[in-house]
């Protein structure tokens with residue numbers, strides 16, 4: 001084609017109502033006088049909101065640009081492995097309000113679910129549809145500021161202790177402690193017990209949910225304020241944020257006590273593989289995911305919850321959350337290793353230095369602090385905060401900064 005394989009890309013902004021009003025406008029260097037929520041910046045080629053690539057011919061939606069020449073932009077190997085679309089999507093996300101509790105399907109579950117819902121004649125964008133594509137949606141994200149989230153089931157011993165000190169919750173399964181004692185360290189029996197508890201909560205009659213949560217929340221309110229490091233704090237917030245018609249209660253509030261409550265410091269990350277329940281609670285983060293929209297919700301949402309399908313997808317392992325600090329690589333790069341072939345996230349902190357990298361597939365470089373330039377054979381693109389570039393495969397690029405810069409690198413993960 002003879003066209004440059006290094007282009008500036010402008011993100012698509014998502015103004016979901018849960019977004020903050022300051023962090024992302026500040027990152028983009030724009031005013032937000034009306035206080036609109038800025039929830040996510042999408043750097044990628046998602047057909048619903050593609051980035052705009054600045055080409056010599058003018059601005060072009062990135063999905064269309066890649067579709068014109070998938071092998072040229074992705075490389076033969078990535079195009080063959082992942083199809084004619086960018087396999088990953090890079091986001092910056094700012095959550096002012098809590099997001100729904102959710103889990104993502106495996107590739108196999110997504111393929112079967114997508115085909116099943118097609119066979120049922122459900123339109124792809126129907127609100128009660130679970131599967132909008134055939135792909136899995138593993139995610140990794142690294143905090144930009146402090147970040148709160150729920151991630152995976154807590155150790156069952158912690159859940160047992162919570163049940164014991166919480167009469168409204170113990171009523172859901174009074175013999176949990178005895179059953180845990182019987183299960184011992186047997187992973188399968190522990191998972192079966194956790195599945196039974198969670199299934200029980202999801203199937204409680206709504207009147208019973210309301211009765212138990214009304215009592216629990218009233219008691220927590222009396223003892224407020226609670227620190228953000230306590231699930232009680234988030235339970236009360238969820239009750240305020242997700243009021244249901246007729247004073248009913250969102251049973252997802254129970255799940256806040258079942259999941260690990262995690263606080264990430266800047267630069268710390270978590271990985272969400274298929275089946276792990278999680279919810280983003282508050283803060284700004286850089287997120288990299290497979291190119292998919294497949295979400296099964298488990299509460300804290302006015303949206304569709306398909307209990308049967310959620311229970312089919314959720315993994316009932318318990319234990320503390322693994323926090324990733326990134327492994328040091330050459331030139332100050334930190335790599336967040338995760339078992340995902342679709343993507344790999346890493347970051348550089350550049351202090352007046354130049355590093356060289358060679359691409360073996362598509363890459364996106366995003367600056368979140370300071371300024372940097374990326375250049376190929378002497379032709380460069382200057383990037384300031386919030387700005388990003390797409391590099392095609394088989395390029396040798398130089399990344400440099402005259403001062404201090406934080407740069408995120410998103411690429412294909414390949415080897416799992």
Ligand SMILES: [Zn+2]
Nearest residue numbers: 102104139272
């Ligand atoms: Zn998710």
